[in-house]
Amino acid sequence: MNTSMPKGMTYRMTDTITNYQAAQLLAKAEEIALIQCSDRRNTSDPLPLGIYQRSGPNQGLYSLLDGDLDRIILQMRPGASEKDIREVRMILRNTVPIRQRTPNRDLVPVANGIFDYRSQVLMPFSPDYVFLSKISVPYNPSARNVVIHNQDDGTDWDVEGWMQELFSDPELVDLMWHIIGAVVRSNVGWGRTAWFYSSSGNSGKGTILALLRALVGRENCVSVRLADMDKNFALEPIMRAACIMTDENNVGEYVDKSSNAKALVTGDNVSISRKYRDAVEFQFKGFM
Known part of the structure; x- marks a missing residue:
């Protein structure tokens, strides 16, 4: 790709990204949100950061564990210090959306999806549904x-x-x-x-x-x-x-x-x- 630039000016290549850039990239690449854990919320109450699990035993859940978010931060910004990780978390807290836990009493997250008790249908996992725990066995309609x-x-x-x-x-x-x-x-x-x-x-x-x-x-x-x-x-x-x-x-x-x-x-x-x-x-x- 050809680019024009003033004579004598050079680009300096960087081998890392800033904490702000890391937070912005994470917010785009992952489903991260502040999780409202109750039906009623005082606006001054702090909300925990949750990151959606796309695979593994907790697939379909939002994890509130610091370790799950920190691992993703370190993948995005290798070598980040503890201070860097805290700063990325702080930036995320001020930029990601707030999502309330799914209130539908008929939806049951299980190992292989989300079972709708009312319609008796198994639905696929989706980050649109905010669950923090699930049943570890799969739904089997032929059981x-x-x-x-x-x-x-x-x-x-x-x-x-x-x-x-x-x-x-x-x-x-x-x-x-x-x-x-x-x-x-x-x-x-x-x-x-x-x-x-x-x-x-x-x-x-x-x-x-x-x-x-x-x-x-x-x-x-x-x-x-x-x-x-x-x-x-x-x-x-x-x-x-x-x-x-x-x-x-x-x-x-x-x-x-x-x-x-x-x-x-x-x-x-x-x-x-x-x-x-x-x-x-x-x-x-x-x-x-």
Whole structure:
């Protein structure tokens, strides 16, 4: 390409880009936004930066983890210092759009797309839908109750039969299936919690929780004891969780603070303290 320039003037080639240029390029190349984590927002409240995941186990989600954004910054600007990374983040905070979490209660993000509960249709992932967590198993429209045969003792096992063995009351069996459905539909805001109680051990409580964690994915569940919910930084993990499951709450333990627990159940805003970062107003819609 021929160019004309004044005699004696030369172009100086640069081997790097500025932080501002890096931020502008990132904003064009990636889906980055400030994520509004509740239905109501005070304009003075800081919002977390989220970056859309196009592949990997978190495909279809906006990640709020600093590490996911920092890796992209370092790819765009190799050798960037910690100060450079902070500056790029600051520039992004002042230039990218604000996006609210998807409020549609019928949309369920799963491993292979977004399942529309109302229309029973699986849709592809899209950055237009803002989800922070999902169910780790894929939706399978042909799924059936599988019978597992044990050749050693000749017995058969299936999850529906096992559920009926756990409870003598058919209404409790039906309730347990409703609880499983509530855990999967993590964008509803149920206004209820489930408490498993038995006066003896080996009652199946732990096995049911293991089943639920396998269904949702361990990485999408958090365990926060009731007594810890008002402690600093205890709620930070729920920002990327589909549900809260706790195996044990101490017997006889007195809970003198429960405001956060009540807010999580009712879907009210909670202020989540984050280490070395601004607190975030968050609305939890999953099941506990």
